[in-house]
Amino acid sequence: MIELDRGVNENKKGLLTGLFMALIMTTMPIGGMVSADEGATANDGHGPINLAIILHMHQPYYKNIETGFYELPWVRVHGSHEYIDSPGILGLYPGTNITYNIVPSLIEQLEDYSLPSTMDLHLQLARSNWVTDSMGFATGYPTDLSEWELSQMMFEYFRIQPWVYDVDSSHPDLGWMSPSSESYGDLKGGLDASDPAFVRSYVPVPGDSRSPKSGMIFHPQHLLDVTVLFHLFQNSGPLVRGEYDYLLTNDAISTEMQSIFEKRAPYTIHDLATVLDYQSQQMLNVMPLYSNLANTSQVELTTTPKYHPIMPLLAMPGWTYEDGIPVDKTSWISDVEDQVSEGLDLFQESTGIRPTGMWPSEQAVSQLVVPPMISNGIQWAVSDKQVLSQSVKVGGGYPSQASTMDITTPWMVQSGQEELMMVFRETGLSDRISFTYGDMSVEDAVSDFISEVLAKRQDVINSGGNPEDHLLTVAADGENWLFMSGFGNTDNGRAFLHAWFDALQDHPAIRTMTPGQYLDEKGSDHLPRLQELGTGSWIQGDLSTWAGEEEETMGWHRLVSARDTYLRVLNDEPNHPGLPHARHALMAAQGSDWFWWYGADQDSGDDSQFDALFRTHLRTIYESLGEGLPPDLLDLSEFVATPTRESSGLMQPLYDGLEFDGEWESSAAYDVGSEPSDHGVTGLEIGYDSDNIHMKIEVEGIESFLAQTTTGEGTPHIQIYIMAANAVDNNVPQANFHTYYGMEPLNMPTTKMLWFDFGQLRSDGRMTYNTFLSQGNEEWSLYEQGALGLVVADDVFEVRIPWASAGLEPNGFTRVSVVTSLYESRAAGQGLDVEMAPTPPLQITMPNLETWVRILDMADPLGDETGDGDYTYPLAGDFQPGAGLFDLEHVTIDQSAWNVRFTFKMAEITNGWNMMWGWSHANIQIYVDSAPGGRIDLFPGTYAQTSPDWGWESAVMLVGEAGPVYG
Numbered sequence: 008m009i010e011l012d013r014g015v016n017e018n019k020k021g022l023l024t025g026l027f028m029a030l031i032m033t034t035m036p037i038g039g040m041v042s043a044d045e046g047a048t049a050n051d052g053h054g055p056i057n058l059a060i061i062l063h064m065h066q067p068y069y070k071n072i073e074t075g076f077y078e079l080p081w082v083r084v085h086g087s088h089e090y091i092d093s094p095g096i097l098g099l100y101p102g103t104n105i106t107y108n109i110v111p112s113l114i115e116q117l118e119d120y121s122l123p124s125t126m127d128l129h130l131q132l133a134r135s136n137w138v139t140d141s142m143g144f145a146t147g148y149p150t151d152l153s154e155w156e157l158s159q160m161m162f163e164y165f166r167i168q169p170w171v172y173d174v175d176s177s178h179p180d181l182g183w184m185s186p187s188s189e190s191y192g193d194l195k196g197g198l199d200a201s202d203p204a205f206v207r208s209y210v211p212v213p214g215d216s217r218s219p220k221s222g223m224i225f226h227p228q229h230l231l232d233v234t235v236l237f238h239l240f241q242n243s244g245p246l247v248r249g250e251y252d253y254l255l256t257n258d259a260i261s262t263e264m265q266s267i268f269e270k271r272a273p274y275t276i277h278d279l280a281t282v283l284d285y286q287s288q289q290m291l292n293v294m295p296l297y298s299n300l301a302n303t304s305q306v307e308l309t310t311t312p313k314y315h316p317i318m319p320l321l322a323m324p325g326w327t328y329e330d331g332i333p334v335d336k337t338s339w340i341s342d343v344e345d346q347v348s349e350g351l352d353l354f355q356e357s358t359g360i361r362p363t364g365m366w367p368s369e370q371a372v373s374q375l376v377v378p379p380m381i382s383n384g385i386q387w388a389v390s391d392k393q394v395l396s397q398s399v400k401v402g403g404g405y406p407s408q409a410s411t412m413d414i415t416t417p418w419m420v421q422s423g424q425e426e427l428m429m430v431f432r433e434t435g436l437s438d439r440i441s442f443t444y445g446d447m448s449v450e451d452a453v454s455d456f457i458s459e460v461l462a463k464r465q466d467v468i469n470s471g472g473n474p475e476d477h478l479l480t481v482a483a484d485g486e487n488w489l490f491m492s493g494f495g496n497t498d499n500g501r502a503f504l505h506a507w508f509d510a511l512q513d514h515p516a517i518r519t520m521t522p523g524q525y526l527d528e529k530g531s532d533h534l535p536r537l538q539e540l541g542t543g544s545w546i547q548g549d550l551s552t553w554a555g556e557e558e559e560t561m562g563w564h565r566l567v568s569a570r571d572t573y574l575r576v577l578n579d580e581p582n583h584p585g586l587p588h589a590r591h592a593l594m595a596a597q598g599s600d601w602f603w604w605y606g607a608d609q610d611s612g613d614d615s616q617f618d619a620l621f622r623t624h625l626r627t628i629y630e631s632l633g634e635g636l637p638p639d640l641l642d643l644s645e646f647v648a649t650p651t652r653e654s655s656g657l658m659q660p661l662y663d664g665l666e667f668d669g670e671w672e673s674s675a676a677y678d679v680g681s682e683p684s685d686h687g688v689t690g691l692e693i694g695y696d697s698d699n700i701h702m703k704i705e706v707e708g709i710e711s712f713l714a715q716t717t718t719g720e721g722t723p724h725i726q727i728y729i730m731a732a733n734a735v736d737n738n739v740p741q742a743n744f745h746t747y748y749g750m751e752p753l754n755m756p757t758t759k760m761l762w763f764d765f766g767q768l769r770s771d772g773r774m775t776y777n778t779f780l781s782q783g784n785e786e787w788s789l790y791e792q793g794a795l796g797l798v799v800a801d802d803v804f805e806v807r808i809p810w811a812s813a814g815l816e817p818n819g820f821t822r823v824s825v826v827t828s829l830y831e832s833r834a835a836g837q838g839l840d841v842e843m844a845p846t847p848p849l850q851i852t853m854p855n856l857e858t859w860v861r862i863l864d865m866a867d868p869l870g871d872e873t874g875d876g877d878y879t880y881p882l883a884g885d886f887q888p889g890a891g892l893f894d895l896e897h898v899t900i901d902q903s904a905w906n907v908r909f910t911f912k913m914a915e916i917t918n919g920w921n922m923m924w925g926w927s928h929a930n931i932q933i934y935v936d937s938a939p940g941g942r943i944d945l946f947p948g949t950y951a952q953t954s955p956d957w958g959w960e961s962a963v964m965l966v967g968e969a970g971p972v973y974g
Contacts, residue, residue: 051516053464053468053473053474053475054473054474054475054518055464055474055475055514055515055516055517055518056415056460056463056464056467056474056475056477056479056516056517056518057474057475057477057478057479057518057519057520057525058460058478058479058481058511058517058518058519058520059106059430059478059479059480059481059482059519059520059521059522059525060105060106060481060482060519061105061106061107061108061309061366061389061432061480061481061482061483061522062093062105062106062107062108062482062483062484062485063108063110063311063366063482063483063484063485064090064107064108064109064110064113064485064486065108065110065113065311065315065484065485066081066082066085066110066112066113066116067079067112067315067598067600067601067617067620068112068115068116068314068315068595068598068624069081069082069116069127069620070116070119070595071620071623071627072588072591072592072595072624072627073588073623073626073627073630073631075124075125075126076126076127077116077119077120077125077126077127077128078127078128078616078619078620078623079127079128079616079620080127080128080129080130082113082116082117082120083120083127083129083130083241083286083290084129084241085241085486085490086117086120086286086289086290086293087241087242087243087246087285087286087289087290087292087293088241088242088243088246088490088499089485089486089489089490089499090117090293090485090486091243091246091251091289091292091293091296092243092245092246092489092499092500092501092504093107093485093486093489093504094107094254094296094297094300094306095243095245095246095250095251095254095296096245096501096504096505096508097300097305097306097504097508098251098253098254098296098299098300098305099505099508100505100508100509100511100512101303101305101512102511102512102513102519103305103508103509103511103512103519104304104305104306104307104519104520104521104524105305105306105307105508105519105521106306106307106308106309106364106521106522106523107297107306107307107308107309107485108308108309108310108311108364108365108366108485109294109297109308109309109310109354110310110311110315110350110368111310111311111312111313111314111349111350111351111353111354112313112314112315112595112598114294114353114354114357115353117290117291117293117294118290118291118357120287120290121287121288121290121291122287123284123287125287128159128163129163129164129237129238130283132152132156132159132160132163132234133234133238133279133283134283135149135150135151135152136149136150136151137149137231137276137279138150138227139275139276142275143275143276143277143278144228144231144273144275144276145227145228145230145231145276146227146228147227148227148230153212153215154209154210154211154212154215154219154224155212155215155217155219155220157224157230158209158219158220158221158222158224159220159221160230160233160234161198161220161221161223161224161225161230161233162220162221163220163237164233164234164236164237165195165198165233165237167237167240167241168240168490168495168496168499169495169496169885169919170495170496170497170498170499171188171191171236171240172188172191172192172195173188173192174188174189180244180498180501180502181244181498183244183265183268183269184244184268184269186268186269186270186271187236187239187240187267187268187269187270187271187272189271190232190236190271190272191233191236191240193272194225194229194232194233194236194272197225197229198221198223198225199918201223205225205226205229206223206224206225206226206229207223207224207226208222208223208224209221209222209223209224228273229272231273231274231275231276231279232272232273232274234279235267235272235274235278235279235282236272236274238279238282238283238286239264239267239268239282241286242264242282242285242286242289243499244268245501246259246289246292247259247260247261247264247265247268247285248260248265251296254295254296254299254300255292255295255296255299256295257288257291257292257295259289259292261285263281263285264281264282264285267281267282294357294358297358298358298359298360301358301360306521307362307364307521307522307523307524308354308358308360308362309362309363309364309365309366310350310351310354310362310365310366311350311365311366311367311368312343312346312347312350312365312367312368313345313346313347313349313350313353313594314346314350314594314595314597314598315368315369315598315599315600316342316343316346316368316594316597316598316599317368317369317371317544317550317553317554317599317602318343318346318347318367318368318371318372318373318376318379319371319372319373319375319376319542319550320371320550320553320554320563321339321340321342321343321346321597322338322339322340322343322373322375322376323336323338323373323375324336324337324338325337326554328551328554328555328560329551329555329556330555330556330557330559330560332557332560332783334554334560334563334564334567335567336563336567338375339570340375340379342594342597343376343379344379344382344383345594346594346597347365347379347380347383347385348383349594351383351384361384362385363384363385363386363387363523364385364386364387364388364389364521364522364523365380365385365387365388365389366388366389366482367380367388367389367390368598368599369544369545369546369552369553369599369603370389370390370391370394370432370482370544370545371390371543371544371545371550371553371599372388372390372394372429372540372541372542372543372544373540373541373542373543374420374422374539374540374542377420377422377427377540378422378423378425380427381422381425381426381427382425385427386427386428386523386526387417387427387428387429387430387522387523387526388427388428388429388430389429389430389431389432389480389482389522390429390430390431390432390543390544390545391431391432391434391543391544391545391548392408392414392431392432392433392434393408393434393543393545393547393548394431394540394541394542394543394544394545394548395408395413395414395418395429395431395541396408396541396548397541397542397543397548398418398537398539398540398541399537399538399539399541400535400536400537400538401421401535401536401537401538402538403538406418408434410470411463411466411467411470412466412467412470412472412477414431414433414479414480415433415463415467415477415478415479415480416477416478416534416535417429417430417478417522417525417526417531417534418431418534418535418536418537419531419534419535419536419537420536420537420540421536421537421538426531426536428522428526428531428534429537429540430478430480430522431480432480432481432482432545433463433479433480433481434545436456436459436460436463436481437481437482437483438483439455439456439459440456440481440483440488441483441484441487441488441492442488442492443492444456444488444492444493444494444503445488445492445493445494445495445496445497445500445503446492446493446883447493449502449503449506450506452503452506452507453503453506453507453510456507456510457510457511457514457517460479460517461516461517463479464479464516464517474516475518476529476533478520478522478525480522482545488500496883496885496919551608552602552603552608552609553599553602553603554602555606556605556606556607556608557606557740557741558605558606558738558740559602559605559606561605561639561738561740562601562602562605562621562738563602565622565625565637565639565640566596566597566625568637569593569596569625569628569629570593572628572629572632572634573586573589573590573593573628573632576589576632576634583632585630585631585632585633586631586632588627588631589627589628589631589632591627592624592625592627592628592631593624593628595624596621596624596625596628600617601617601618601620601621601624603617604617604618605618605738615735615736618736618738619642619736622640622642622737625640626640637744638737638744638745638752638753638754639737639742639744639756640737641737641754643734643735643736643737643755643756645847646754646755646847646848647822647847647848647849647850648677648678648845648846648847648848648849648850650675650676650677650849651676651677651678652674652675652676653675654673654674654675654693654694654695655672655673656673657673657694657695657696657697657854658671658673658674658694658695658696658701659696660694660701660703660805662796662799662805662807663772663799663801663805664772664799664800664801664802664803664804664805665801665802665803666703666802666803671692671694671703673694674692674693674694674701674703675692675693675694675849675851676690676691676692677691677692677693677844677845677849678845679691679842679844679845680844680845680846684707684841684842685707685708685711685841686706686707686708686711686712686723686827686829686841686842687706687707687827687841687842688704688705688706688707688825688827688842688844689705689706689707690703690704690705690803691703691704691705691825691844691845691849693823693849693851695810695851695853695854697854697856698809698810699807699808699809699810700807700808700809700810700813700823700851701805701806701807701808702727702804702805702806702807702808702823702825703803703804703805703806704725704803704804704805704806704825705803705804706725706804706827708723709800709802709803709804711723712724712725712765712800713765713768713800715765718829720829720839721828721829721830721831721838721839722829722830722831723827723828723829723841724748724762724763724765724827724828724829724830724838725763725804725825725826725827725828726746726747726748726760726761726762726763726825726826726828727760727761727776727806727808727823727824727825727826728746728753728755728757728759728760728761728823728824728825728826728848729757729758729759729760729761729808729813729814729821729822729823730755730756730757730758730821730822730823730848731756731757731758731814731821732813732814732815732819732820732821733815733819733820733821734755734756734821736756737756738756739756739758740783741758741781741782741783742756742757742758742781742783743756743757743758743781743782743783743784743785743786743787744756744757744785745785746826746828746840746843747760747762747779747787747828747835747836748826748828748829748830748835748836748837748838748839748840749826749828749836749838749839749840750785750835750836751826751840751843753824753843753848754847754848755822755824755848757781758780758781758814759778759779759780759781759790759812759813759814760778760779760781760787761776761777761778761779761793761806761808762776762777762778762779763776763798763804764776764777764792764793767795768800769795771799772799772800772801773795773796773798773799774795774797774798774799774800775792775793775794775795775796775797775798776793776797776798776806777789777791777792777793778790778791778792778793778812785835786835787835810853815853816853816905816906817853817854817855817856817857817903817905817906818852818853818854818855819852819853820850820851820852820853821850821851822848822849822850822851823848823849823850823851824843824844824845824846824848824849825843825844826840826842826843826844827840827841827842828840828841829841857903857904857905857906858903858904859901859902859903859908860901860902860903861899861900861901862900862901862902863898863899863900864898864899865897865898865899866896866897867895867896867897867898869891869894869896869914870894871894872890872891872892872893872894872895872914880892885919885927886928887917887919888915888917890914890915891913891914891915892913892914892915892916892917892928892929893913893928893929894913894914894915895911895912895913895914895931896912896913896914897911897912898910898911898912909933911931911965913926913929916929918967922966922967922968924966924967924968925967926967927967928967929965930964930965930966931964931965932945932946932949932962932963932964932965933962933963933964933965934953934959934961934962935959935960935961935962936953936957936958936959936960937960937961938960940958941957941958941959941960942958942959942960943955943957943958943959946962946964
């Protein structure tokens with residue numbers, strides 16, 4: 008069963024006048040398949056085309072510079088697997104030349120991980136205090152882990168490629184590790200089936216309100232087993248068997264590791280120590296694989312600016328993009344120069360090689376960033392053909408990305424008297440490696456690649472060119488596709504790498520060549536010139552992935568402020584001891600990955616991890632320099648008040664401004680935390696019913712508030728500040744973080760201020776508040792004037808806030824602070840705050856009061872999952888059982904006052920690909936028609952339309968992992 012709740016407000020205020028659902032199964036036919044040698048004759052009168060394959064090895068800087076803790080573990084997870092397999096396999100095919108680009112921050116982290124003291128979440132959990140018997144088998148759970156942390160292990164230790172659960176014992180390359188694979192598969196099966204022989208239910212601990220990462224917990228020995236297996240399969244099998252030792256000074260072969268792969272569970276704490284120690288040792292074997300290949304001239308090594316920044320954005324003097332919010336900054340060209348030069352220095356220290364080629368981060372370039380590369384000895388760089396088409400040729404005009412001649416021609420970019428050679432990748436062919444070949448057989452994938460290259464060669468010949476003068480560039484991520492594409496279902500792409508490198512090394516019509524080799528052999532005199540290099544990247548040919556959405560702009564504002572603080576301290580106190588730490592964090596915060604995951608254009612499934620790490624780097628800048636943290640960098644989870652009395656249920660107080668015994672006993676009470684003072688808050692209680700939040704506010708000297716008595720310090724006033732509904736971090740567009748009068752930190756992203764309007768006070772104590780909405784930059788705009796009676800005052804203030812006014816729906820939450828102030832004028836900043844209560848803010852959650860009305864109950868015939876009539880299942884084993892995975896059986900739609908709930912029953916649901924939300928195959932699309940007109944074309948790849956009478960305005964796509972909402 009798959010369920011989706013969708014807010015009514017997201018669907019044009021709940022007007023559901025039409026709805027379409029589509030269950031999508033897509034396949035990708037590969038046309039024109041030829042064998043690797045077809046069309047590749049040695050006597051066709053033309054030489055081979057030069058082919059540059061550039062593979063990019065990258066991870067963001069995951070290290071918390073202040074604590075030394077690695078907030079995310081992915082450098083280590085892939086360090087002794089994907090980063091090692093590719094060069095280890097390549098060396099077996101000496102006739103194939105490859106360019107490897109390795110990001111300096113990745114090298115820095117690999118070296119860090121060789122130290123036993125380096126710690127990340129996975130290692131911290133694994134190295135817990137296990138309770139074992141004398142043999143090392145688990146007899147109890149780790150004594151230093153909570154129940155919630157045990158659930159975290161259950162979640163984290165299945166974030167691995169699906170092939171590891173089901174290795175065929177007869178597989179010629181992997182069969183030797185089938186015993187451990189079978190154990191891993193048994194554990195996953197036991198978890199999926201909630202088998203009591205393997206698991207028990209999660210038992211929440213009183214006072215721990217965190218939602219568990221898993222509702223099931225393995226018994227102690229099974230938990231130790233999965234810990235061993237998860238870390239074991241992060242190591243390359245060929246590495247463990249010594250197959251890459253021919254490139255290494257320090258052999259990687261390990262009989263102990265082999266024996267663990269070759270045996271079934273149960274495992275011991277000694278096995279776990281063996282696996283963790285081995286993986287740590289292999290971190291120092293990664294770079295020698297590459298440098299030893301480079302010393303044979305089979306490989307050219309290149310690099311990227313140190314912490315992978317988007318150089319054009321650093322160099323630009325500010326911008327205003329799609330969100331319309333300016334980013335006000337100067338050109339940080341000196342930062343670009345530092346990132347380039349220090350990256351090269353680190354690379355040379357690690358490998359002894361100083362690259363002359365560069366993969367600009369995300370292949371993002373502009374004319375402004377050419378001089379820093381040239382001045383640091385860079386002779387060539389790579390970008391995308393979409394950028395080529397935006398570049399201006401000497402003499403005018405633009406190259407064409409549709410022209411094979413233009414794409415396969417290196418171009419010289421001028422900067423004063425200096426020049427840099429640019430090569431531009433063939434986007435489509437590069438992306439086939441990353442996104443397509445993992446879903447094909449190895450033979451078909453290699454054959455398709457060869458045929459595509461030969462087709463480009465023929466294009467050059469047909470255009471009158473000489474293939475030997477051209478350079479076709481294929482550039483792709485070097486590791487992600489080995490485990491994230493379809494290769495993660497088979498063997499991490501090892502068989503493909505073997506076949507690919509082998510097919511290329513002796514091909515008569517294709518010569519693999521690095522760009523550096525091309526420049527050395529052929530020079531640059533014959534190459535065309537660009538007057539101006541276009542501004543863009545390999546993603547859509549522009550910079551919109553890292554700038555232009557509100558979340559991204561907020562990130563840039565924070566980075567600008569942090570950099571300004573660093574430069575101010577550097578200028579005022581050039582010997583400040585925290586400057587090196589702060590500079591390190593500033594360079595890391597300039598990395599592209601933090602901005603990649605902001606906004607709606609990319610979704611990791613847990614973008615908050617990257618946001619938290621970005622803000623950690625920014626906090627390090629301030630803390631290293633002894634500067635106060637901006638409120639928008641605080642961690643929201645640490646700033647919630649604890650009530651002195653918990654709420655006990657619904658309440659309906661009498662609004663008269665008076666206190667009666669028992670009237671507020673169902674409310675939550677908070678300690679205002681200060682001695683009584685003029686105009687201070689002396690008591691605060693908050694409760695609710697089905698429609699409203701109720702607040703009772705007690706203040707010292709309420710008469711002066713009601714009379715609006717002005718003293719030498721000002722006129723007393725009260726405001727209530729409300730956090731953005733359901734905010735889990737500070738990334739709230741246009742939120743404010745300070746109080747209106749005193750500009751004191753609120754410690755939450757505040758979007759509403761209820762401003763008490765004492766001018767409306769009536770003789771019966773009724774008055775109101777005006778609602779102001781935040782506009783960002785501590786500015787507010789009047790949204791509405793409240794009705795009389797929302798506030799009633801006499802001995803106390805009694806305040807009613809409708810749930811809707813707080814922006815809440817059932818189970819939604821917000822935070823609230825009450826502030827008393829003395830103002831000199833009603834303008835922002837023209838006063839002082841007497842008290843903020845409670846400190847930190849209180850949190851209130853709307854109870855689940857939803858009642859549902861069913862508006863559709865529809866059965867669908869079984870056995871009709873055939874598309875337009877002739878669709879059949881792929882033959883791959885991961886589509887077993889070969890029926891029902893796309894067969895919609897039943898649909899219901901329920902509506903409440905707040906939400907619409909869609910429930911889909913499928914004939915079969917499996918999760919062989921280990922997708923985050925529990926199913927792997929079906930993509931369910933919901934199209935909502937809520938207004939006249941609308942679009943009729945469904946999503947790309949569906950090849951379908953609605954009737955013109957049923958055009959849609961918004962749509963949702965359900966997939967097994969995080970997916971987008973369209974409108």
